Amino acid sequence: MLRTFLRRQRWVTRITMFLLAQGIFGHDTSSLRFDVGEIKIDSSNSVPDYEFVDGRLRIINIDLKGLIQLAMFGTVRGARPVFGPAVLDTVRVDVIAKAESPATSIPDARAMLLNLLKDRMQLKFHFENREMPAYALIRNGANFEMPESQGPPGQCDASSTLVQVPKEDLIAGVPELLQAKNRPHYKLDCRNVSMAELAIRLSMYSDQPVVDQTDSAGLRTFMLDFEPSKNSPDAALGRAVSGLGLKVRPSRFPVPVLVVDSVAAKPTVE
Numbered sequence: 001m002l003r004t005f006l007r008r009q010r011w012v013t014r015i016t017m018f019l020l021a022q023g024i025f026g027h028d029t030s031s032l033r034f035d036v037g038e039i040k041i042d043s044s045n046s047v048p049d050y051e052f053v054d055g056r057l058r059i060i061n062i063d064l065k066g067l068i069q070l071a072m073f074g075t076v077r078g079a080r081p082v083f084g085p086a087v088l089d090t091v092r093v094d095v096i097a098k099a100e101s102p103a104t105s106i107p108d109a110r111a112m113l114l115n116l117l118k119d120r121m122q123l124k125f126h127f128e129n130r131e132m133p134a135y136a137l138i139r140n141g142a143n144f145e146m147p148e149s150q151g152p153p154g155q156c157d158a159s160s161t162l163v164q165v166p167k168e169d170l171i172a173g174v175p176e177l178l179q180a181k182n183r184p185h186y187k188l189d190c191r192n193v194s195m196a197e198l199a200i201r202l203s204m205y206s207d208q209p210v211v212d213q214t215d216s217a218g219l220r221t222f223m224l225d226f227e228p229s230k231n232s233p234d235a236a237l238g239r240a241v242s243g244l245g246l247k248v249r250p251s252r253f254p255v256p257v258l259v260v261d262s263v264a265a266k267p268t269v270e
Helices: 002-022 064-073 106-120 195-203 233-242
Strands: 036-041 049-053 056-063 092-098 124-139 156-164 182-193 210-212 220-226 246-262
Touching: 036 106, 056 064, 064 092, 064 106, 064 246, 092 106, 124 195, 124 233, 156 195, 182 195, 195 210, 195 220, 195 233, 210 246, 220 233, 233 246
Parallel strands: 124 210
Antiparallel strands: 036 092, 049 056, 056 092, 124 246, 156 182, 182 220
């Protein structure tokens, strides 16, 4: 039984790493390029900003690690850990790019951004397993109520509002005046996504990676409300997924992480 479990874990990890390496889920993106794209060292020291409208991408004052995570996972932090040289945290850049079509999707724009990093920053990376604390996403017995949905693979659209932080979630020993009064409340509208992608999405809002252990193939459509908690992050995750018949369990897993082998400190000019 243990041998079967370990074989399954290796298979799941290989599939997950393949999906992550695609940059998006569903199709090969290695040939996608912006019509015009530029990366330059940020000299403004301005407030970081991000905008993608009508095929035009504008990113201001972001560190290389955040830019890689945005391209790979759709968020500047979280999802999956990124390891590599010090320049990932010290070099900050701007990105101005335009896709050929104004109707370019966000997943395709992310793939174009990743290829821009490869072309202009000589980014080279690989995925490997590193054992670390993580949350296992598992079925909650017979309460699992997520029928498979039909159609091609989709994505999760996220929105957020600010809500007041409950007193029980304030940090003990720190004066209230020095603590944030509000925190984000997220809503995820997911259409035709896998449980593996849900786990990656949850990792974006968690203090540590979430690993799919539901043993559930196929795609599913659902809504999810999530309000992170610094004091009890696993309980917050559990509340978020309980309505789907799922739960989380603190554990340790070999987690697929992105390791940057090399990246330039300065972008090349085309």
